[in-house]
Amino acid sequence: MTKSLRARLFVGLTAVILLAGCIGGAFTYLWAFDEAIEMQDSTLIQIGSLLQNGSVKSDQSLGGVDADAEVDVTELGMAPHGSAEERLLWSHQDGLHVVSRIGQSVRVLLRTRPDGSRFAVTQLTDVRDDIASSMAIRTLLPIAALIPCLLLVAALVVAGSLRPMVRLAGDLDLRHAVDMTPLPLADTPSELHPFIASINGLLERMKLMMDQQRRFVADAAHELRTPITALSLQAENLDPADLPEQARERLGALKQGIRRTKHLLEQLLALARHEAGPNGEATVVPLDRTVKDLVADLVPEAARKGIDLGFQLIEPIAIKGEPMMVATMVRNLLDNAVRFTPQGGRVDIGVYREGKEAVVQIEDTGPGIPSGDIDRIFEPFFRGSRPAEDGIGLGLSIVNRIVDRLEGIIVLENISDRRPKGLRATVRLPAMYRSDPREESPLSISQLSRST
Numbered sequence: 001m002t003k004s005l006r007a008r009l010f011v012g013l014t015a016v017i018l019l020a021g022c023i024g025g026a027f028t029y030l031w032a033f034d035e036a037i038e039m040q041d042s043t044l045i046q047i048g049s050l051l052q053n054g055s056v057k058s059d060q061s062l063g064g065v066d067a068d069a070e071v072d073v074t075e076l077g078m079a080p081h082g083s084a085e086e087r088l089l090w091s092h093q094d095g096l097h098v099v100s101r102i103g104q105s106v107r108v109l110l111r112t113r114p115d116g117s118r119f120a121v122t123q124l125t126d127v128r129d130d131i132a133s134s135m136a137i138r139t140l141l142p143i144a145a146l147i148p149c150l151l152l153v154a155a156l157v158v159a160g161s162l163r164p165m166v167r168l169a170g171d172l173d174l175r176h177a178v179d180m181t182p183l184p185l186a187d188t189p190s191e192l193h194p195f196i197a198s199i200n201g202l203l204e205r206m207k208l209m210m211d212q213q214r215r216f217v218a219d220a221a222h223e224l225r226t227p228i229t230a231l232s233l234q235a236e237n238l239d240p241a242d243l244p245e246q247a248r249e250r251l252g253a254l255k256q257g258i259r260r261t262k263h264l265l266e267q268l269l270a271l272a273r274h275e276a277g278p279n280g281e282a283t284v285v286p287l288d289r290t291v292k293d294l295v296a297d298l299v300p301e302a303a304r305k306g307i308d309l310g311f312q313l314i315e316p317i318a319i320k321g322e323p324m325m326v327a328t329m330v331r332n333l334l335d336n337a338v339r340f341t342p343q344g345g346r347v348d349i350g351v352y353r354e355g356k357e358a359v360v361q362i363e364d365t366g367p368g369i370p371s372g373d374i375d376r377i378f379e380p381f382f383r384g385s386r387p388a389e390d391g392i393g394l395g396l397s398i399v400n401r402i403v404d405r406l407e408g409i410i411v412l413e414n415i416s417d418r419r420p421k422g423l424r425a426t427v428r429l430p431a432m433y434r435s436d437p438r439e440e441s442p443l444s445i446s447q448l449s450r451s452t
């Protein structure tokens, strides 16, 4: 038996419709057949009456009676005489009979006129049956026409009844992996309610589990921050000390390790925070100023690598969001661009409005992302086939989640139409009104435009 509910319902309904059609059809046929036979008997009786009262003579044609009906009148005279067949007919009493004539069954009506002469109105039983069955078959036509219509209605009803289930499955399929909001009960058939309630229960348990996991990661990262900061301070305290060359080298490695661990904790904390949902009030974020401040933070690092870091285009534009969230997103993208761009390279930044969107675009002259890595690039801890030494692989997954939360989109594309090649990261977010251009941030555009 098929596992599809729709197929089972349809097969079941089809069987019921066909069975009902067959049984109904058989009864209708038999009933109509009997009626047609009775009708033909009454035709014989009417002919008999006309002949008996002399309105019609037996040698006249029987006008009005269908020739196909093959109705014959045999005059039998006043006494038995003539052929054996006539004698046989004479032997029957007046009324309707079935007699056998030369191997054929015949329906006969015998009548006696007032003058004593008798006659027989005959009709072949086969002919009568043919007429009756063709009449009965005609009564079956409406039923035969109704069956396909009923099957169509059944298919539509089945499809319509299962539509809420299909819609539910579609809604679940389209859901974001981390979307744990319960499924709505409104507008769904009551039969689905236990099912939906179970799914909602499961979603709630999963949400609880994910929240616990997130809280654990966030707590662990947070708890580890203090000892790492203390460790970092201790390491820095060693700077002025008079250390042998070898110890100083080791100290450098230790500080690098501490920096990396601090970065890991910061990224884990950011991921846990942004997965947990909004942490603060969504406010108007002046995107141009936020990006400018973050670029300013990166100027020393860019200068150290001899990278030409600057704005190609910057327009005053604002978006709605949590300032910290927006900053984390832009910082991670800028950090990647500067980190992956080789010595003497270039990073161009654009912040501008395009229609209803605020766009942040960062182009670098790094190696770009190998096409085999692009599909997985937003996965947490995925560092691709050309990872940076000190990368963790969380940056882009954090960026992706924040862009999602801000209802925007992010596109990473390798630049192939110019030399040197590189990566172009474009984030599009719903724009608000323009932020006030008179309110300048502490660093002017000219200061930031090129920092080599």
Ligand SMILES: Nc1ncnc2c1ncn2[C@@H]1O[C@H](COP(=O)(O)OP(=O)(O)OP(=O)(O)O)[C@@H](O)[C@H]1O
Pocket (backbone or CB within 6 Å): 263, 267, 332, 336, 337, 340, 364, 366, 367, 368, 369, 377, 382, 383, 384, 385, 386, 387, 388, 390, 391, 392, 393, 394, 395, 396, 397, 423
């Ligand atoms: N601008 C870029 N140019 C080339 N490759 C990049 C660039 N940005 C990201 N990638 C690739 O994508 C991978 C994932 O980036 P992501 O920012 O998520 O992690 P990460 O930079 O390695 O670590 P983290 O940002 O957590 O410190 C990187 O390891 C690198 O292979």
Ligand SMILES: [Mg+2]
Pocket (backbone or CB within 6 Å): 332, 335, 336, 391, 394, 395, 396
């Ligand atoms: Mg990164």
